[in-house]
Amino acid sequence: MMQEETLDLWQAQDQPQATFDYATLDGETRAFVQQKAEETHTYLKRTAEDIVQVGQNLLAVKQRLGHGHFMAWLQAEFGMSYHTALNCIRVAERFGGKVRTVLTLPSKVLYLLAQPSTSETIIQQVENGVLPPNLEAIRAAREAERLAKAEAEQERRTASLWQEELEAMRARAQQEQTDLQKQIDTLHTAMKQRVEAQIQTKEVVPPAIQAQVEALQQKVTTLTQQRDALSKQAEVLGAQAREAAIHQDEEATRGRHMRLQWRTNAEEALQAISRLLIQWPTPLDAYHFEEGDWSKLAQIEEQMERLQQASLQLRQTVERTVIAQNEREHDACTPK
Known part of the structure; x- marks a missing residue:
């Protein structure tokens, strides 16, 4: 209606x-x-x-x-x-x-x-009942969406910088290879001219020049291998960056949904508890309780105890996780 x-x-x-x-x-x-x-x-x-x-x-x-x-x-x-x-x-x-x-x-x-600035995704969440139809919830969802987009953009920029650095390294390796090839060509030309100037029945390549040519050829081979390795590394990093961006977006979406659901459930629970406490019976009222009323009281006590245990377990688990992470970071920063 x-x-x-x-x-x-x-x-x-x-x-x-x-x-x-x-x-x-x-x-x-x-x-x-x-x-x-x-x-x-x-x-x-x-x-x-x-x-x-x-x-x-x-x-x-x-x-x-x-x-x-x-x-x-x-x-x-x-x-x-x-x-x-x-x-x-x-x-x-x-x-x-x-x-x-x-x-x-x-x-x-x-x-x-x-x-x-309100996305179609947020509108669909409101229509499907995932997002409460009030100003506070919608503004929180818009802000969470904005932060997720900013994080994804930062990830994309970081990946782009790494890609540019790898491309620059590959370009430098390619330039060094080109320069070395020019030196090899120059030495070959010099050798040919020197040998042709000598009147010999057999062509002779001076050992020093031959060694220099072989060293340069070996350096060209090494640079070629380095360039190919950098190309493969750039492809791998590019794929990892794209996968990380997709994962980051999915994780951010899941986190937004979880937070919104938790806030809605917690708010409803707090309102229900507040109403219950406001109308809580006095000791005199309890004299009018029947068996079913005492059973309801026992159920409330049982549920409150389970809620307290779940809350304590959640806090302890998070605290242990944070402590373990801090210890790993400390060990990583400590010189061995």
Whole structure:
């Protein structure tokens, strides 16, 4: 059943009454705008579901009149601020023409969901009942989503920097290999010229030059191997960075869902306990207990004991994990 909520979009009595000169418009535009004004006045007196129709009317008039005339018309007809009009227009653009369960929500929640910074994922969570339909929960989800995106972007930048560094190292190795190959070619040319200058029945390569050529060739081979290794390392790191980014996003999403579910359950439990304690029977009231009432009391005591044990176990487990992690970090930093 749709929540009946009267649209309190503005306080017209707190603003001076403005007028709009319809005579400045051509006949067709004047008739169109006056019709939309009458329709909008009707919708504003009804329920929250009509925010969509209000927004559609305002958008149609805004496109017809232009920004300058539109503001004057808003003030004259409704005493409405541009911010309020923009809220209605955003709701119409995002939810108009669709059967969405969010259209049964209070207007303030609807305005927040219609903002461009609210993702479709959050809207679906509200529609599916995963996210409570209140301002605090939706703002917390938006902030968690923003932080997750920032973390993923930081991971991407770090991976990109590593990729650039590896590419630079590979380029330097390639340049060194090219330079060495040029030296080898120069030595080969020098050897050929020297041998051709000698009149011998057999070509002779001086041992010193031959050794130098072999050393350079060995260095080229080593640099080639280093370059190939760097290329493989760059591919591996790139794949690891992509996998880490995907894992980070999945883990952040799971963490957001877990935190939201925990906060909702904890809040409901606290409210239930508060109501129980407020109406807790006095010793005199207990004289009127029957067997079933004492059984309920025993069940409450049992559940509270289980809750206390679970809470203690959770704290101890987390504390042991933190202590173990600190010890590992200390051992890693201690010189051996």
